[in-house]
Amino acid sequence: MITQTLFNGLVTGAIISLPALAITLLFGVLKFPNFAVGSIVTVAAYAVFALNVQLGWPLLVAAVVAAALCGAFLILVDSVIFRPMRDSGSITLMVASLGLGLILENLARFFYGNAARSFDLELSMPFRVGALRMNSEQLVAIGMSALLMLAMYLLLMRMPMGRKMRAIADNPSLALVRGIDRAQVIRWTWMINGTLLAGAGVLIGMDRALEPLMGTNYLIAIFAAAILGGLGSPLGAFVGALIVGTSSELSTLVLPPGYRTGVPLCFIAAILIWRPQGLFGRPLIRR
Amino acid sequence: MNPVLELSELRAGYGTGDILKGVSLYVERGKIVTIIGPNGSGKSTLLKTLIGLVPVREGDILLNGQSIRAFGATRRVRAGLAYVPQEYNVFANMTVLENLQISHEFAARKGHRPAGNVLSDELRELFPELAGKLATRAGNLSGGQRQMLAFACALSVRPDLLILDEPSAGLSPKYMADIFKSVERVNKTGVSVLMVEQNAVEALAISDQCIVMANGRVRLDATARQVEQMDLHELYLGPLAEQAA
Amino acid sequence: MISYLLLMGTIACFSAILALALNFQWGLGGMVNFGLAGFYSLGAYSAALLAVKAGANVFVATAGAMLVVGAICGIVALVTLRVAEEDYFAIVTLGVGEMLRLVVLNEDWLTGGALGVTGIPRPFGPSVASASYPIVQFGVAALVLLATFLFLNVIARSPFGRVMRAIREDEIVAATLGKNVLWARVRIFAIGGALIGLAGGMHAYYYQYIDPTQFTNILIAYAFMAVIAGGRGAHAGTVWGAVFVIVLLEGSRFLKDFIPGVNADQLAALRIILIGIGLLLLLLFRPQGFLREYRLRTRPEPKVNAAGMVTADR
Numbered sequence: 065m066i067t068q069t070l071f072n073g074l075v076t077g078a079i080i081s082l083p084a085l086a087i088t089l090l091f092g093v094l095k096f097p098n099f100a101v102g103s104i105v106t107v108a109a110y111a112v113f114a115l116n117v118q119l120g121w122p123l124l125v126a127a128v129v130a131a132a133l134c135g136a137f138l139i140l141v142d143s144v145i146f147r148p149m150r151d152s153g154s155i156t157l158m159v160a161s162l163g164l165g166l167i168l169e170n171l172a173r174f175f176y177g178n179a180a181r182s183f184d185l186e187l188s189m190p191f192r193v194g195a196l197r198m199n200s201e202q203l204v205a206i207g208m209s210a211l212l213m214l215a216m217y218l219l220l221m222r223m224p225m226g227r228k229m230r231a232i233a234d235n236p237s238l239a240l241v242r243g244i245d246r247a248q249v250i251r252w253t254w255m256i257n258g259t260l261l262a263g264a265g266v267l268i269g270m271d272r273a274l275e276p277l278m279g280t281n282y283l284i285a286i287f288a289a290a291i292l293g294g295l296g297s298p299l300g301a302f303v304g305a306l307i308v309g310t311s312s313e314l315s316t317l318v319l320p321p322g323y324r325t326g327v328p329l330c331f332i333a334a335i336l337i338w339r340p341q342g343l344f345g346r347p348l349i350r351r
Numbered sequence: 352m353n354p355v356l357e358l359s360e361l362r363a364g365y366g367t368g369d370i371l372k373g374v375s376l377y378v379e380r381g382k383i384v385t386i387i388g389p390n391g392s393g394k395s396t397l398l399k400t401l402i403g404l405v406p407v408r409e410g411d412i413l414l415n416g417q418s419i420r421a422f423g424a425t426r427r428v429r430a431g432l433a434y435v436p437q438e439y440n441v442f443a444n445m446t447v448l449e450n451l452q453i454s455h456e457f458a459a460r461k462g463h464r465p466a467g468n469v470l471s472d473e474l475r476e477l478f479p480e481l482a483g484k485l486a487t488r489a490g491n492l493s494g495g496q497r498q499m500l501a502f503a504c505a506l507s508v509r510p511d512l513l514i515l516d517e518p519s520a521g522l523s524p525k526y527m528a529d530i531f532k533s534v535e536r537v538n539k540t541g542v543s544v545l546m547v548e549q550n551a552v553e554a555l556a557i558s559d560q561c562i563v564m565a566n567g568r569v570r571l572d573a574t575a576r577q578v579e580q581m582d583l584h585e586l587y588l589g590p591l592a593e594q595a596a
Numbered sequence: 597m598i599s600y601l602l603l604m605g606t607i608a609c610f611s612a613i614l615a616l617a618l619n620f621q622w623g624l625g626g627m628v629n630f631g632l633a634g635f636y637s638l639g640a641y642s643a644a645l646l647a648v649k650a651g652a653n654v655f656v657a658t659a660g661a662m663l664v665v666g667a668i669c670g671i672v673a674l675v676t677l678r679v680a681e682e683d684y685f686a687i688v689t690l691g692v693g694e695m696l697r698l699v700v701l702n703e704d705w706l707t708g709g710a711l712g713v714t715g716i717p718r719p720f721g722p723s724v725a726s727a728s729y730p731i732v733q734f735g736v737a738a739l740v741l742l743a744t745f746l747f748l749n750v751i752a753r754s755p756f757g758r759v760m761r762a763i764r765e766d767e768i769v770a771a772t773l774g775k776n777v778l779w780a781r782v783r784i785f786a787i788g789g790a791l792i793g794l795a796g797g798m799h800a801y802y803y804q805y806i807d808p809t810q811f812t813n814i815l816i817a818y819a820f821m822a823v824i825a826g827g828r829g830a831h832a833g834t835v836w837g838a839v840f841v842i843v844l845l846e847g848s849r850f851l852k853d854f855i856p857g858v859n860a861d862q863l864a865a866l867r868i869i870l871i872g873i874g875l876l877l878l879l880l881f882r883p884q885g886f887l888r889e890y891r892l893r894t895r896p897e898p899k900v901n902a903a904g905m906v907t908a909d910r
Contacts, residue, residue: 097686099690155622155628159820162630162875173865174869224456230442234444235442332688333675333676
């Protein structure tokens with residue numbers, strides 16, 4: 065029973081690690097928590113749906129194209145909405161992201177209604193591996209998430225663009241002075257966000273179903289993961305997501321299921337009280 | 352005369368009011384110019400304005416004869432400036448090597464600068480301590496070593512003009528001497544230097560020109576030798592006396 | 597027509613109190629409360645349950661709501677303000693609001709779950725004739741709003757108000773001057789919470805039934821619009837901002853007359869989209885609002901903003 069729950073938790077953790085990484089990267093570069101992240105996942109998922117179910121494209125192709133579209137869309141949104149507000153402080157940006165989230169969620173609702181949808185995918189039968197019951201969607205979730213994490217790790221640690229992103233997160237004015245093109249880094253960050261969030265959208269759509277709240281349901285868990293790991297630390301986002309995912313699932317063994325999303329909340333509270341910088345973050349120095 | 356930098360009636364500041372109230376000066380190519388003055392005179396702000404962190408309100412900045420007033424910081428670096436801030440001048444959470452790589456990649460992108468090794472031979476010669484610490488997190492370096500790294504990164508982009516904000520601040524006497532020696536050596540390779548310093552005596556010893564600032568304006572612009580001869584009283588009661596007014 | 601305006605006016609009154617609460621906590625206290633919807637529902641449910649299950653009269657029920665929400669807000673502030681960063685505080689309040697929503701949904705033995713609480717009696721039902729009830733209701737609501745407004749103005753101009761502004765401008769300086777920053781902030785958040793409770797109670801008594809669908813996160817968007825439109829920190833402005841939002845909301849109800857071919861769900865979604873766009877437009881073009889707060893001009897301190905540029909502290 066416990067191993068099964070742990071496994072389910074692993075899958076959940078794998079799914080939320082993608083948006084958690086997305087917001088932690090964004091926070092590092094743009095210094096505000098993006099409350100629209102849940103709705104972006106939703107819209108990306110519906111974009112995949114449109115390509116996959118309405119146009120008949122294979123799911124993988126639809127996902128890749130949607131990821132690119134999502135990234136481009138986010139770059140546009142940034143230049144229209146967030147860039148003019150860059151000097152205005154993080155609360156303005158947070159409220160703006162809240163507004164954006166409302167718009168996106170309701171765009172999905174406007175075009176697709178409240179009924180649940182699913183991708184054009186053959187129904188896979190669950191199978192057993194030892195004592196565990198699993199299905200192929202779950203394995204895809206773990207695999208895809210691991211792959212994307214690895215790609216992100218290589219990007220951040222080995223490639224010049226990754227170094228630039230970490231440099232801007234570390235010290236924005238020094239980054240300017242060392243010649244780093246901030247606008248370019250910001251575009252890349254949004255592109256990466258688009259990819260990660262579209263990926264999450266596909267995984268959630270496969271694991272559950274598509275409906276307008278599919279992304280926002282995970283909002284608290286995503287933030288809990290990112291904060292637990294330390295806002296700004298990519299490794300932290302990954303570890304945080306796994307911890308939040310597994311503990312949420314494990315909590316269903318002792319708590320009524322309606323409270324499952326309450327567990328991440330407790331994490332947020334506990335972390336912020338005892339160790340605000342999270343597991344891997346550094347104390348935020350506002351200079 | 353062919354100044355590498357020329358400022359004319361520069362006004363700048365943040366919030367209401369100007370911090371720089373019309374600064375005019377020039378830096379001759381290949382020289383070392385030191386700016387001294389009391390706290391609050393705008394010296395640091397001047398450097399920040401030059402690199403592009405504080406917006407210019409009036410006046411102009413000419414680098415190699417070209418106006419860079421409208422350029423952002425990145426473009427100014429591409430045009431030939433390099434800046435070492437007084438504090439937080441390295442990426443503390445990245446290794447020494449990564450710090451150097453960032454500047455090196457920038458230099459390589461400039462195109463007409465040679466690429467070569469991240470820690471070039473000349474940098475290795477100037478800052479031998481860095482070679483052994485490439486994998487160390489920059490935040491874990493000592494103050495003097497951090498300064499060396501900041502300096503090396505600035506030099507990596509092969510600037511025409513190097514701008515330093517109190518390079519010797521907080522350093523032990525040994526590192527202070529090292530830093531000034533490095534400044535001299537770098538200057539001999541053709542890099543012009545503009546620095547703000549509180550350790551006036553040591554700084555003037557290696558400088559060609561000295562500028563005294565007070566209250567957001569240039570009060571005195573003379574050769575370093577002339578300023579060295581001046582009595583401290585003369586200096587502070589003369590050009591700086593107007594500050595009280 | 598008159599009675600429609602009176603009803604709208606009543607709603608505007610307690611919505612304004614809610615917006616004033618946000619303005620007080622954020623605009624004056626520097627603490628942004630993203631859990632507004634959750635706390636508002638806490639106030640409404642407290643008043644409703646006291647009225648329906650404990651038979652309390654309107655004053656006791658409302659006072660109870662104010663006490664409950666004020667206390668919870670105080671505790672949240674006390675526990676969270678170790679991490680004074682605006683971003684983290686916002687996230688925590690978001691989480692607390694969400695937690696409250698979960699409790700309301702799950703503890704249906706207490707709250708009726710998705711069905712809510714019904715049968716909240718009219719506060720002055722027996723003593724007022726049916727025909728004139730809307731006027732009386734509006735009158736009372738307006739009086740309460742006025743009292744709240746005056747109360748907040750008194751605080752703003754009091755020594756405590758000065759302390760609050762000092763803390764908001766520069767926390768470290770305020771602390772070195774011996775002001776107990778933590779307690780001041782806890783009090784601010786708690787007082788704001790009590791106002792949220794008041795608004796919640798009024799909401800419950802107006803609609804006479806409450807359920808979870810009345811307390812979605814759209815509320816926080818409306819409240820922000822009201823506060824931002826009115827100019828953060830300016831109390832009078834917030835009231836006008838609330839009126840502005842209510843007008844916008846009611847106006848958009850008539851959209852369906854202009855847009856053929858959309859069903860009810862789509863219309864609801866469209867209205868929220870327009871609200872969201874309105875909020876963004878406000879933030880982009882008029883973030884300072886339409887009225888200004890009285891402030892002493894001081895020399896700005898340099899601050900490095902997120903882009904790395906040196907600016908004056910806002």
